[in-house]
Every structure is written in C-alpha cells, then in structure tokens.
Amino acid sequence: MYWLTKEQLLLLVKKLAEEYxxxxxxxxxxxxxxxxxxxxxxxxxxxxAAIPYNPPKFILFPHYEEILKYRYQPETKEVRIEQINxxxxxxxxxxxxxxxxxxxCLDRFFLDQEYVDEFYLAHRKKLFIISNxxxxxxxxxxxxxxxSGPAAKDGFDLDLTFTGRGYLVEAGSKxxxxxxxxxxxxxxxxxxxxxxxxxxxxxxxxxxxxxxENKAWISRATNRLTTGFIKxxxxxYIGNQCFECGACSFVCPTCSxxxxxxxxxxxxxxxxxxxxxxxxxxxYTKMAGDNNPRKPVEDRRNKRFFCKLSYSQSxxxxxxxxxxxxxxxxxxxxxxxxxNVVTYIRREITGExxx
Amino acid sequence: MNKSLVPIVSIPEIATIVDIRDEIEEVKSFYFTLxxxxxxEAFKIRSGQFxxxxxxxxxxxxxxxxxxxxxxxxxxxxxxxxxxxxxxxxLEPGDKIGVRGPFGNGFPFEEIKGSNIxxxxxxxxxxxxxxxxVHVLQHRQDFGRVILVYGAKSSKELMYKESIKEWQATxxxxxxxxxxxxxxxxxxEVGFVNHLTAKLDLPVSNTVAFVCGPPVMFNAxxxxxxxxxxxxxxxxxxxxxxxxxxxxKCQHCAIGRTLVCVDGPVYTYxxxxxxxxxx
Numbered sequence: 329m330y331w332l333t334k335e336q337l338l339l340l341v342k343k344l345a346e347e348y349x350x351x352x353x354x355x356x357x358x359x360x361x362x363x364x365x366x367x368x369x370x371x372x373x374x375x376x377a378a379i380p381y382n383p384p385k386f387i388l389f390p391h392y393e394e395i396l397k398y399r400y401q402p403e404t405k406e407v408r409i410e411q412i413n414x415x416x417x418x419x420x421x422x423x424x425x426x427x428x429x430x431x432x433c434l435d436r437f438f439l440d441q442e443y444v445d446e447f448y449l450a451h452r453k454k455l456f457i458i459s460n461x462x463x464x465x466x467x468x469x470x471x472x473x474x475x476s477g478p479a480a481k482d483g484f485d486l487d488l489t490f491t492g493r494g495y496l497v498e499a500g501s502k503x504x505x506x507x508x509x510x511x512x513x514x515x516x517x518x519x520x521x522x523x524x525x526x527x528x529x530x531x532x533x534x535x536x537x538x539x540x541e542n543k544a545w546i547s548r549a550t551n552r553l554t555t556g557f558i559k560x561x562x563x564x565y566i567g568n569q570c571f572e573c574g575a576c577s578f579v580c581p582t583c584s585x586x587x588x589x590x591x592x593x594x595x596x597x598x599x600x601x602x603x604x605x606x607x608x609x610x611x612y613t614k615m616a617g618d619n620n621p622r623k624p625v626e627d628r629r630n631k632r633f634f635c636k637l638s639y640s641q642s643x644x645x646x647x648x649x650x651x652x653x654x655x656x657x658x659x660x661x662x663x664x665x666x667x668n669v670v671t672y673i674r675r676e677i678t679g680e681x682x683x
Numbered sequence: 684m685n686k687s688l689v690p691i692v693s694i695p696e697i698a699t700i701v702d703i704r705d706e707i708e709e710v711k712s713f714y715f716t717l718x719x720x721x722x723x724e725a726f727k728i729r730s731g732q733f734x735x736x737x738x739x740x741x742x743x744x745x746x747x748x749x750x751x752x753x754x755x756x757x758x759x760x761x762x763x764x765x766x767x768x769x770x771x772x773x774l775e776p777g778d779k780i781g782v783r784g785p786f787g788n789g790f791p792f793e794e795i796k797g798s799n800i801x802x803x804x805x806x807x808x809x810x811x812x813x814x815x816x817v818h819v820l821q822h823r824q825d826f827g828r829v830i831l832v833y834g835a836k837s838s839k840e841l842m843y844k845e846s847i848k849e850w851q852a853t854x855x856x857x858x859x860x861x862x863x864x865x866x867x868x869x870x871x872e873v874g875f876v877n878h879l880t881a882k883l884d885l886p887v888s889n890t891v892a893f894v895c896g897p898p899v900m901f902n903a904x905x906x907x908x909x910x911x912x913x914x915x916x917x918x919x920x921x922x923x924x925x926x927x928x929x930x931x932k933c934q935h936c937a938i939g940r941t942l943v944c945v946d947g948p949v950y951t952y953x954x955x956x957x958x959x960x961x962x
Binding site: 395396398400402405407409411437438442443444445447556585586587588589590592598605607612613614615616617621622631634638640641 | 779937
C-alpha cells in the first residue's frame with residue numbers, strides 16, 4: 329500500500345486527465361444532489377460526498393446512444409452504413425464498491441456470455457478505475473448483505489481509503505502501479521493494513537440494524553426465488569404496488585435491458601438508437617400484432633427480482649445481481665425496493681405479521 | 684456451437700431482394716442475396732435459426748429462416764403484422780434490406796438421424812418448420828417415416844403450396860391436411876389439427892415431433908402427442924418473442940431463465956413446461 333496526500337489527489341487527477349476523460353462524484357450546484365458525472369472542473373471532485381443518486385453504468389451503457397447511422401436512397405438503392413466510434417479513454421474516480429461490483433456484473437453480462445456486446449466493449453476498452461472505500465453507510469445501504477462492500481476487493485486499477493489525513497492507496501493492476509510510480513507515492517508501512525482493517529470494520533459496524541439483520545435473509549430469498557417456492561399471492565401483493573415507472577431499473581447498477589429503434593432524421597440519415605428499457609413496462613414483451621405473453625404486472629415484477637436474486641441469473645454475473653446500493657428503495661414510489669421485497673419474502677417464510 | 688458458423692453480430696450486412704412471391708393473404712416470401720460475395724459465400728445456417736432483418740428507415744425485426752441449409756434459395760416469409768413488416772411488404776425486387784445473424788440454436792439434425800419424424804403445423808407455423816422439412820427430405824434415406832400434419836383456417840391459408848407439391852413427389856413422405864370449416868372442392872380433413880393428429884396412425888417409438896403454430900393449437904397438439912405416448916423430450920417447438928438484439932443482451936425475449944435468442948428458439952416440450960411462463 330502507498331500514501332497519497334489530499335494535495336496529491338489533484339495531481340493524480342491532472343495526470344490521468346492527460347489521457348482520460350475524467351468522471352467522478354460531485355455536488356450539483358442547483359439541486360445539491362451528489363451525481364456521478366463528467367468533471368470539467370476537477371476541483372469539484374468530492375470523495376467524501378454521499379452515495380451518488382446515479383450509478384456510473386451510463387458511462388459504459390448510456391441512457392440513449394447512437395450505435396450506428398445509415399443513409400438509404402430508395403431511388404438509387406444505395407445504402408451507406410456508418411459505424412460510430414465509441415472508443416474514448418475514461419477515468420472513473422471515486423467509485424464506491426457497490427457501483428464497482430455493479431460494473432463487474434455488467435462486464436460479465438456484456439462480455440463473457442455467448443456473444444460480446446461490441447458497443448459496451450468499445451466503452452470498456454480504455455477505462456481507468458479508482459475505487460473509494462465507503463467510510464459510512466447511508467440509510468438505504470445494505471452492501472454488507474450482498475458481499476459488495478464497503479471496501480472493494482477487485483476490479484480496480486487503484487483503490488483509495490481515506491484515513492482523515494490522506495489516502496491509503498492500493499494498486500489492482502499494472503496501469504495502477506505505473507501511475508503510483510509516476511507520482512512517486514511513498515510506500516505505507518505494515519501498520520497501513522491494520523489501519524485499513526479498522527476503518528472498514530468501523531464502517532461495517534455502523535450499518536443500520538435492518539441491513540445487518542437482513543444478511544441471512546437475502547440468501548434465503550435467493551433460495552426461495554430459485555426454487556420457485558414463493559406463493560403467487562406474494563408476487564401479487566408486490567405487483568399491486570408497482571407503478572410501472574421503471575425507476576428501479578434506471579438507478580440499478582446492474583440492470584441492462586435495452587431497446588433499439590431506428591430514428592429518421594430530417595437530413596435523410598437514420599440513427600439506430602439504443603435506449604434503456606425496463607422489464608416493468610407493459611410494452612416490454614409486446615410483439616407485433618399486440619400479442620403480449622406477459623400480462624399481469626405481478627408477472628413482470630417478479631422477473632426483475634428473479635433477475636437480481638435467482639441462482640440462474642447469478643451464474644451469469646458470478647454473484648447475485650443485487651449489489652446492495654439501495655437506490656431502488658430510495659426511488660420506488662410503491663415502496664417495493666429490493667430490501668422490502670426480501671422483507672415480504674421473509675414474512676411469508678416466518679409467518680410474521682405486516683407490522 | 685459450431686464455430687464455423689460465425690454470424691453477422693452487430694452491423695447489418697446489406698442484401699438485395701431478388702424476388703417476391705405472394706404466399707397467402709398478408710404473407711409474402713422475400714428472396715434475397717447478400718451483396719458482398721464473401722459474405723454470401725460464408726452465410727451458412729442451421730434449420731431452425733433466425734435472422735434480424737433491417738428494413739431501412741423502418742427498423743429491425745426477428746424472423747425465422749424457412750430455407751434449407753443446403754441447395755435452397757435464401758428467403759424469409761413474413762406476415763404483415765406491424766410497422767416494420769408493413770414497410771417490408773412495400774418493398775420491390777431490387778430494394779435493399781439488412782441482415783444480421785444467423786442466430787439461435789436450431790433444430791437437431793444429426794441427433795435425430797434414424798428416427799421417425801412427425802411435423803405438425805398450424806397456419807404460418809409451417810414457416811419455421813419448412814427448413815427442417817426440406818433438409819430432412821434432402822437426406823430422406825437417413826430417417827424413418829416422415830409425416831406432415833398441417834392445418835389452417837381455410838384452404839387459402841395453407842402456406843407453401845408449391846413446395847408441398849414438390850415434397851409430396853418425394854417417396855415416403857406422408858401428408859395430412861385439415862381446414863377448420865368445410866369448403867367446396869376440399870377433399871382433405873375438416874377440423875382442428877389436434878383432432879386430425881389424434882385420428883392418425885402415427886409412429887410412437889423412436890419418433891420425434893416438431894410442432895409449431897398458435898399457442899392454442901400448440902397446447903392441444905402436445906396433449907394428443909403425449910396421449911399417443913411420444914415423450915416430452917422428443918417433442919420440439921420453436922418459440923417467438925419480441926427481440927431487439929438477437930445476441931442475448933437486450934433481454935426482451937426472456938422466458939423463465941432462458942433467452943429465446945441464444946437458448947432457443949428451438950425448445951423441447953420438456954424444457955418449455957419448466958420455463959414457468961405462458962407460451
């Protein structure tokens with residue numbers, strides 16, 4: 329491990345900016361919300377800020393993206409297809425371990441299955457990742473239940489832990505080590521390990537009681553979901569509370585369903601657009617001719633939770649699809665964020681009453 | 684998966700429509716060739732696979748491939764049912780389309796050599812089965828009895844009448860037809876496909892069945908086949924779903940824990956029964 333002072337942090341960002349576009353958490357001037365965004369002014373980078381309301385997945389998998397462009401002239405029968413260059417080196421600074429874990433899920437999903445998603449790959453190819461240990465959990469957080477925090481284990485180039493005086497730095501890749509050498513960071517002594525352990529332990533112990541108590545229940549919910557031993561009434565109850573707004577999918581670090589549409593422009597060109605989609609929308613499975621094999625809302629709801637927790641989906645991510653960031657719980661107007669769904673499943677198992 | 688069958692994954696290849704034929708009302712077949720000779724050469728399919736077809740300025744849709752992997756003209760048969768297929772129906776010979784694929788697992792071919800085969804189709808359900816029928820007839824000596832049971836609402840709704848005539852000229856190919864209501868001049872059966880299936884003397888041991896048609900017909904036929912003693916793992920079907928990518932990423936085609944584009948579109952009834960969703 330190495331030491332980085334607060335002053336050196338800006339040097340590190342400056343060094344990275346020579347090669348990469350810089351992204352990180354900052355406070356929005358107007359709303360005051362913390363957002364993970366492109367930083368044109370590096371001094372806005374705030375590594376002590378609260379958990380950003382959005383995960384960084386939009387950097388690799390934008391809400392709305394042109395994946396190709398074409399021009400078709402029916403008169404001459406001429407088609408010109410133009411590929412779009414999506415390759416741009418990007419540095420993500422101050423990623424929380426939940427969000428880093430989410431990104432690794434997306435990697436496994438987009439890059440490690442039967443086919444490689446070329447558009448995701450283009451974004452992913454030149455990425456520099458700096459994770460940041462969470463010093464304090466927020467009321468919504470339950471990463472301790474999903475094995476995804478509060479400290480990152482792998483997948484980073486550099487990992488930072490704030491000690492109050494400065495940062496402990498760990499390298500996770502050759503790229504990371506090279507940057508440490510470039511900045512001549514001093515090595516931290518053996519006491520650094522003990523210090524980091526204490527910081528992480530303190531963070532874990534300050535989690536809300538609900539998160540710590542739910543720990544065992546997430547794996548039991550996984551078991552029930554996989555084996556299908558959840559009563560239809562439970563899904564019906566959950567489904568009835570769903571507003572079909574799709575917010576849970578949009579703030580989820582691992583949700584990656586998308587739609588593709590060809591949009592004709594006034595210039596005569598057509599853009600093929602890929603946009604975020606959500607399995608909670610009614611039209612999600614609707615086929616041409618209006619036949620929709622998934623009708624009731626509880627049917628569609630249960631798909632999302634199946635995707636987050638079932639064993640068969642976990643095989644794709646090599647871990648549960650939920651990373652415990654709690655954003656779904658924060659945005660859901662129907663109060664069926666993932667922790668509550670686990671609670672409903674728990675109540676079904678134990679026969680507890682609603683209150 | 685056979686690695687020599689590398690598909691066109693993300694960027695469509697341009698193809699030219701060389702011929703268009705009216706099949707039945709609202710259904711046309713579009714014959715095409717891929718513009719780049721090296722791609723035309725390399726484009727190999729398995730029966731039961733599908734492509735993503737781009738109608739320029741309208742969009743892209745998933746469509747099953749009705750032609751045989753060997754010695755058959757490349758084409759798709761499409762019912763005009765939505766925005767993109769309506770745009771396709773407006774095209775003329777010489778117009779361009781885009782092709783990605785072929786995708787999906789396809790019907791078993793090597794594994795079922797030596798078996799009796801029963802094809803049961805309803806309406807345009809014959810489209811995805813056509814490739815396998817032609818392929819099997821091209822290798823007729825490798826199989827036992829080969830039977831087609833085909834039904835439609837009326838005689839006008841029967842697909843591929845010309846192909847069927849050719850197939851009937853093949854030795855040892857049994858065909859049985861039915862339409863929903865009597866018609867003047869109709870000499871075949873009258874009634875639903877499942878009723879005809881029940882009446883026929885079909886082989887049971889060493890037999891595989893391929894079933895495709897609307898969900899109601901599908902479920903009724905499966906029931907009859909099972910009553911006759913055909914095992915669930917020997918009944919195959921091909922499913923369709925709303926698809927956007929074809930490569931297992933967009934997730935629109937999820938049924939249970941599977942994705943129709945990469946785990947299907949061909950499933951055994953044994954698999955379908957355990958997916959936990961409506962077909």
